[in-house]
Amino acid sequence: GNSVTQMEGPVTLSEEAFLTINCTYTATGYPSLFWYVQYPGEGLQLLLKATKADDKGSNKGFEATYRKETTSFHLEKGSVQVSDSAVYFCALRTGGGNKLTFGTGTQLKVEL
Amino acid sequence: GAGVSQSPSNKVTEKGKDVELRCDPISGHTALYWYRQSLGQGLEFLIYFQGNSAPDKSGLPSDRFSAERTGGSVSTLTIQRTQQEDSAVYLCASSTPRSGTDTQYFGPGTRLTVL
Numbered sequence: 191g192n193s194v195t196q197m198e199g200p201v202t203l204s205e206e207a208f209l210t211i212n213c214t215y216t217a218t219g220y221p222s223l224f225w226y227v228q229y230p231g232e233g234l235q236l237l238l239k240a241t242k243a244d245d246k247g248s249n250k251g252f253e254a255t256y257r258k259e260t261t262s263f264h265l266e267k268g269s270v271q272v273s274d275s276a277v278y279f280c281a282l283r284t285g286g287g288n289k290l291t292f293g294t295g296t297q298l299k300v301e302l
Numbered sequence: 303g304a305g306v307s308q309s310p311s312n313k314v315t316e317k318g319k320d321v322e323l324r325c326d327p328i329s330g331h332t333a334l335y336w337y338r339q340s341l342g343q344g345l346e347f348l349i350y351f352q353g354n355s356a357p358d359k360s361g362l363p364s365d366r367f368s369a370e371r372t373g374g375s376v377s378t379l380t381i382q383r384t385q386q387e388d389s390a391v392y393l394c395a396s397s398t399p400r401s402g403t404d405t406q407y408f409g410p411g412t413r414l415t416v417l
Contacts, residue, residue, distance in 0.1 A: 226408075233306075234393065234408040279345060283404070288333065288352065289361065290406060292345035 192217045196280050196293035203270055203300050211265040211296045213254075213280035221282040223247075223256055223263040224290065228277045237265075237278070270300045304328065306409035308394050314415045315384055323379045323412045327396030334377050335397075335406060336369060340390035348392075351377065384416045 197212040215221065225237040225247070238247030243258035252267045263280060280293040307326040315321050327334050336348040347361040351371040362368070366384075371377040381388055391413050395406040 222404075233410040234395075236405055236407070239405070281345075288350050288404065289335065289347040289358065290337075290345075291347070292337075294344040 192221070192282060192284060192291040194280050194282055194291055194293035196278075196296050199277075199295070199297035201296060201298050203298070205272055205300055205302055206269045207300075209265070209267040209270045209274075209298065211278055211280075211298070213263045213265065213293060215261050215263065215280075215282050217261075217282055217284055217291075219284045221284045223254070224281040224283070225252070225254055225263070225265050226279040226281060226292075228279065228295075230276065234279070270298070272300045272302060274298060275300045306394055306396050306407055308392075308409040308412050310412060311410065312413045312415075314417065316417050317386060318383055320380065320382045321384055321414065323381075323392050323414070325377045325379070325394030325396075325409060327375065327377070327394070328407055331396035331398050331407075332374070333397045333404070333406075334371055335395040336377070336379050337393040337395065338390045339393055339411070343390075345393075348379070381414075384414075386416045389414055389416045 193216045195214050222241045224239045226234045227237045238249040240247040240256040246255045254263050254265045277295045277297045279295045281290045309324045332353045334351045338346045349369045350358040366382045369379045391411040393411045395408045397404050397406045
């Protein structure tokens with residue numbers, strides 16, 4: 191079956207630090223990959239996605255590259271801000287299905 | 303434009319009572335999903351509706367859970383004889399599925415607390 195594994199949080203960084211949140215997956219077929227973000231008190235929002243191998247999704251300074259050879263979709267940002275504090279979820283969807291399979295989420299705290 | 307809305311935002315109920323949670327998807331979205339977010343289980347898929355097709359109920363945890371989607375729009379998730387382990391945030395999402403480009407848009411969720 192499908193599964194997503196994320197690094198456990200919380201991850202605490204100083205402002206302007208480099209961020210990496212690891213995500214690896216197991217899937218049948220060729221999945222589409224997603225990062226969702228949940229800001230405090232808000233609903234889940236799509237942050238970025240990639241639908242095929244070697245694609246790079248990017249948004250708001252965040253990037254993630256679909257690595258088929260390592261079955262990974264690590265989230266990176268070069269310089270985090272306090273406003274990036276949130277919970278980040280990695281997710282996948284296989285081509286023949288519709289439901290999203292989520293990782294457990296990684297809480298990011300950015301401090302001044 | 304309006305996003306996915308859910309009501310109520312919070313629901314506190316006593317063990318054994320039935321509850322109904324409502325989801326209004328984005329207008330024109332043919333697909334509707336229910337997920338559950340709980341401390342012990344993370345985000346879990348519950349049920350999926352697509353147009354007039356039979357729903358995918360593969361994620362429903364027990365027969366106490368059911369959902370309807372009337373007129374291809376509004377959906378209601380019903381939990382009968384609630385148990386404390388049903389306490390969670392119930393999330394609804396909608397989308398317009400197209401091959402390889404489906405993006406699910408989530409509502410703010412309903413926080414259910416079973417006492």
